[in-house]
Amino acid sequence: MNQFIMLLEGEAPAAYDTTNLIFTFGSLVLFGLVxxxxxxxxxxxxEKELKEQLSKLRVGDTVVTIGGLIGRVANIKxxxxxxxxxxxxxxxTFQKAAVNTVIKPEAAxxxxxxKEKKSKKEEQ
Numbered sequence: 001m002n003q004f005i006m007l008l009e010g011e012a013p014a015a016y017d018t019t020n021l022i023f024t025f026g027s028l029v030l031f032g033l034v035x036x037x038x039x040x041x042x043x044x045x046x047e048k049e050l051k052e053q054l055s056k057l058r059v060g061d062t063v064v065t066i067g068g069l070i071g072r073v074a075n076i077k078x079x080x081x082x083x084x085x086x087x088x089x090x091x092x093t094f095q096k097a098a099v100n101t102v103i104k105p106e107a108a109x110x111x112x113x114x115k116e117k118k119s120k121k122e123e124q
Contacts, residue, residue: 053102057081062103065094 057063061073063083071083074091082093 050100050102054096054099057096057099057102063099064101064103065098066100067098 057073057076059073059076062070063073063081064070065083069083069085069092071085071092073081074084075082079096080093081096081099082091084090085092
């Protein structure tokens with residue numbers, strides 16, 4: 001601010017402090033690197049994994065939508081997925097982009113088996 005006032009008054013500015021400039025620039029670079037490794041890189045990794053899961057999506061896989069709806073894939077057509085959401089076999093159609101997580105049938109069965117074992121232990 002003082003240098004700006006000196007310029008307005010017509011005085012020659014003093015030599016700039018390069019240490020302050022280097023520190024400021026270094027801080028910005030460091031902040032950018034932290035932001036990249038803490039936010040951007042993990043997000044891109046998750047997007048890549050989800051894209052891979054969606055390309056391998058098959059009938060019978062269990063999926064969780066962005067809205068939290070859980071169901072088994074009943075039909076896949078282009079970029080639409082129809083899932084069965086309950087024991088009454090309610091069919092709901094979504095775009096593939098609305099799928100948040102894909103759970104393979106084997107993993108879903110293992111999860112159910114673990115929950116059943118845990119509930120049996122709690123009953124005893």
